[in-house]
Amino acid sequence: MFQSVDDSSNFFESLANTGVEVLQYFRSYDWDVEAATNAFLDNLQQQRTQQASNLHSSSLNSDPSTPESFNENNGHSSQAGVSNDYRQTTNSSSLSSQQLNHPPHQTTNVDLPGKTSFDEHCNCFISNTNGTFPFFPDIRQHYHDRRHIPHCVNSNIIGNNLIIQTPWGNRKAIYADYTATGRSLLCVEQYIIKYVLPYYANTHSEHSAFAATTTHFRESSRSLIKKCVNCNDDDVVIFTGSGSTGAINKMVGVLQLRDITIRNQYVVFVSTTEHHSNILPWQETGVEFIRIPNNLQGLLDQENLERQLGSYHKKKKIICTFSAASNVTGVLADVNDISELVHTYDGLIFWDYAAAAPHVPIDMNPSSIAAKDAVFISAHKFVGGPGATGLLIAKKKTFENAVPAGPGGGTVNYVTRTLIEYVHDIETREESGTPNILGSIRAGLVFALKNTVGHEIIVAREDELVVRFIQQFRNSEKLIILGPLDVPRLAIFSFLIYVPLIGKYLHHNFVCSLLNDLFGIQVRSGCSCAGPYVLDLLKIDEKTANIYTRFITENPSRRIDDDNSEIPQNALMKPGFTRLNLSYFIDDNEVNYILKAVDFISKYGWRFLPLYTYNTRTAIWRSRHMPMEDQFNIAHQPETTSTSISSHHFARQISLVNSSLLSTDDPFQQAETLSNGIAQYVYKHLEFIVDAPMNIPERHQSLIWFIEPNEAVLELLFELRNQQQKSRTDVPFRAQYRS
Numbered sequence: 222m223f224q225s226v227d228d229s230s231n232f233f234e235s236l237a238n239t240g241v242e243v244l245q246y247f248r249s250y251d252w253d254v255e256a257a258t259n260a261f262l263d264n265l266q267q268q269r270t271q272q273a274s275n276l277h278s279s280s281l282n283s284d285p286s287t288p289e290s291f292n293e294n295n296g297h298s299s300q301a302g303v304s305n306d307y308r309q310t311t312n313s314s315s316l317s318s319q320q321l322n323h324p325p326h327q328t329t330n331v332d333l334p335g336k337t338s339f340d341e342h343c344n345c346f347i348s349n350t351n352g353t354f355p356f357f358p359d360i361r362q363h364y365h366d367r368r369h370i371p372h373c374v375n376s377n378i379i380g381n382n383l384i385i386q387t388p389w390g391n392r393k394a395i396y397a398d399y400t401a402t403g404r405s406l407l408c409v410e411q412y413i414i415k416y417v418l419p420y421y422a423n424t425h426s427e428h429s430a431f432a433a434t435t436t437h438f439r440e441s442s443r444s445l446i447k448k449c450v451n452c453n454d455d456d457v458v459i460f461t462g463s464g465s466t467g468a469i470n471k472m473v474g475v476l477q478l479r480d481i482t483i484r485n486q487y488v489v490f491v492s493t494t495e496h497h498s499n500i501l502p503w504q505e506t507g508v509e510f511i512r513i514p515n516n517l518q519g520l521l522d523q524e525n526l527e528r529q530l531g532s533y534h535k536k537k538k539i540i541c542t543f544s545a546a547s548n549v550t551g552v553l554a555d556v557n558d559i560s561e562l563v564h565t566y567d568g569l570i571f572w573d574y575a576a577a578a579p580h581v582p583i584d585m586n587p588s589s590i591a592a593k594d595a596v597f598i599s600a601h602k603f604v605g606g607p608g609a610t611g612l613l614i615a616k617k618k619t620f621e622n623a624v625p626a627g628p629g630g631g632t633v634n635y636v637t638r639t640l641i642e643y644v645h646d647i648e649t650r651e652e653s654g655t656p657n658i659l660g661s662i663r664a665g666l667v668f669a670l671k672n673t674v675g676h677e678i679i680v681a682r683e684d685e686l687v688v689r690f691i692q693q694f695r696n697s698e699k700l701i702i703l704g705p706l707d708v709p710r711l712a713i714f715s716f717l718i719y720v721p722l723i724g725k726y727l728h729h730n731f732v733c734s735l736l737n738d739l740f741g742i743q744v745r746s747g748c749s750c751a752g753p754y755v756l757d758l759l760k761i762d763e764k765t766a767n768i769y770t771r772f773i774t775e776n777p778s779r780r781i782d783d784d785n786s787e788i789p790q791n792a793l794m795k796p797g798f799t800r801l802n803l804s805y806f807i808d809d810n811e812v813n814y815i816l817k818a819v820d821f822i823s824k825y826g827w828r829f830l831p832l833y834t835y836n837t838r839t840a841i842w843r844s845r846h847m848p849m850e851d852q853f854n855i856a857h858q859p860e861t862t863s864t865s866i867s868s869h870h871f872a873r874q875i876s877l878v879n880s881s882l883l884s885t886d887d888p889f890q891q892a893e894t895l896s897n898g899i900a901q902y903v904y905k906h907l908e909f910i911v912d913a914p915m916n917i918p919e920r921h922q923s924l925i926w927f928i929e930p931n932e933a934v935l936e937l938l939f940e941l942r943n944q945q946q947k948s949r950t951d952v953p954f955r956a957q958y959r960s
Contacts, residue, residue, distance in 0.1 A: 392741030406605035442665025464599030474626025519705030539568030546577035550704025551713030629653025792840035830933035
């Protein structure tokens with residue numbers, strides 16, 4: 222029957238879809254491949270007969286109007302005692318019907334859909350066994366003891382053990398930038414490669430096997446997401462282009478706020494913590510736009526909000542669009558209480574979950590009065606999420622537009638020379654053109670993973686990480702954590718490093734480069750696209766902020782000082798911070814490594830300034846001994862092999878680094894050795910430490926908030942002189958003068 226044992230095994234596995242099932246049958250039939258295969262096929266036929274009978278019975282007896290339960294319990298500890306619906310646990314076993322097992326393997330036949338729905342026909346996206354999902358086999362095997370699941374997630378990260386070459390040698394890359402975007406998971410990508418891509422075709426058709434299968438994969442992903450966020454029949458899930466930004470712009474288009482007649486009917490309230498994607502799309506429509514301040518705790522001032530709601534209740538339609546969590550500080554909003562308050566005044570409440578979604582439960586309908594009218598999600602920020610779409614999940618009542626926000630193919634019943642009729646189904650009407658098919662399916666997979674891990678595990682671990690970080694740095698005079706520390710927050714930390722010796726901060730981009738170069742830690746620097754909130758956190762008034770904008774604007778006509786003199790463009794002047802996050806799935810060793818590295822930089826980072834230089838146009842800091850434009854190109858140029866990706870070594874080594882200085886592989890010992898030798902190095906190589914002039918006008922010199930390399934050079938030379946004076950001995954003889 223088979224040419225070889227390998228052929229028979231491959232054929233058998235193509236039928237069973239899992240190697241575990243193959244082994245079970247082989248063992249049962251003493252490794253008689255043909256007997257095992259025949260037994261499997263007989264059993265499969267019996268299962269299909271029974272499933273057909275069950276489907277027929279369930280279709281007669283099921284009540285589609287019966288909602289599924291969505292249980293939550295408060296799971297977040299806080300000194301402030303603020304309740305958060307999304308920091309509560311979800312009963313993962315509530316995810317049951319209409320969900321996918323493995324789809325047919327590529328060697329089996331794919332039947333075209335008949336009278337039953339695809340979920341009934343295939344029942345192939347999610348297993349209902351214990352609420353787990355079969356496309357995460359490594360994770361599923363630990364479901365009986367879910368404490369091991371985070372480790373499985375971590376071990377599945379693609380590039381988890383990647384070694385990068387830095388100016389100071391090889392370093393294992395440590396990723397602490399999940400607030401910006403997640404990283405790919407092997408189990409997710411393998412699932413897509415094995416089960417999705419073989420059948421990949423365009424959607425908008427169910428008349429061929431591939432198109433039907435791809436369409437049903439995507440729709441099953443949508444159904445899964447609805448279950449994970451407790452949607453009901455009043456909710457729709459729309460896949461959008463670019464994260465929450467795409468979702469928010471879609472919502473703005475749906476509400477038709479660019480129409481002057483319509484926008485004059487509305488007022489939009491935002492919080493102080495919003496990032497630009499939840500500010501600009503609304504503000505650029507010209508709609509009346511009001512920013513609600515924080516209270517003394519650093520949370521949304523609900524008393525102020527209620528006054529504004531009362532003031533506008535009879536005058537305009539109210540939209541409140543708030544961040545569920547800040548992407549700068551991780552501070553969590555009191556979602557349920559605020560939603561109830563807004564609905565008391567007949568307003569619409571939208572929640573931006575861009576930062577919060579990977580970390581907290583999302584409940585669209587905790588109660589009728591606390592129900593969310595829309596949420597915006599960036600699925601790419603989930604672990605496993607790169608390439609996933611944005612998500613707009615919203616109440617049907619918000620879609621009063623007859624014409625979709627983005628008209629295009631797939632949204633119409635017909636188009637003639639003179640007539641157009643758009644479909645009534647909202648999800649179809651608002652997803653024009655060929656969608657990001659793989660991104661849509663991937664979004665469902667990462668929600669499934671999050672549900673499999675369990676919200677309670679994620680919340681408990683991240684609460685622990687918040688406590689650890691704050692305890693270590695709360696009282697530090699050198700590391701300043703931004704935002705309130707005694708309120709509910711995610712494990713997202715933005716900070717500045719202050720150097721009392723010099724009385725200025727380290728530039729955030731320098732800190733970011735140093736964490737990468739010395740320790741391999743990947744973090745982010747800048748303002749995290751939340752400019753107004755950052756100005757609040759840094760206590761920069763509007764007058765000072767306007768001066769800073771003159772240095773960084775790309776518009777020459779705005780670079781004019783009050784005395785009509787020209788202000789030079791200098792991107793370094795833009796205030797900012799360094800941000801990292803600690804994810805629930807990293808182990809304690811990695812957490813300790815990150816905290817120790819941050820602590821080292823806070824104490825000794827300034828000493829490395831003479832070894833780095835800056836670009837005033839881009840604000841990039843790089844090792845002084847590598848060309849500014851070539852350093853990362855050389856350091857990170859990938860070399861693809863059949864099994865791995867490695868990095869080329871630098872063509873040149875920095876003169877400070879040699880085998881005698883760096884005789885250990887421990888990054889911390891190396892960093893300490895480098896730090897101790899920098900003063901002597903500066904003294905010997907002073908002529909090479911030359912930087913581009915800052916060219917800041919005299920009247921604005923006080924606005925330079927960061928330490929320049931030449932300032933660090935002076936301090937190091939003073940330090941060296943003091944050391945030499947202490948160790949100086951008298952001359953071996955003295956000539957005696959006689960008159």
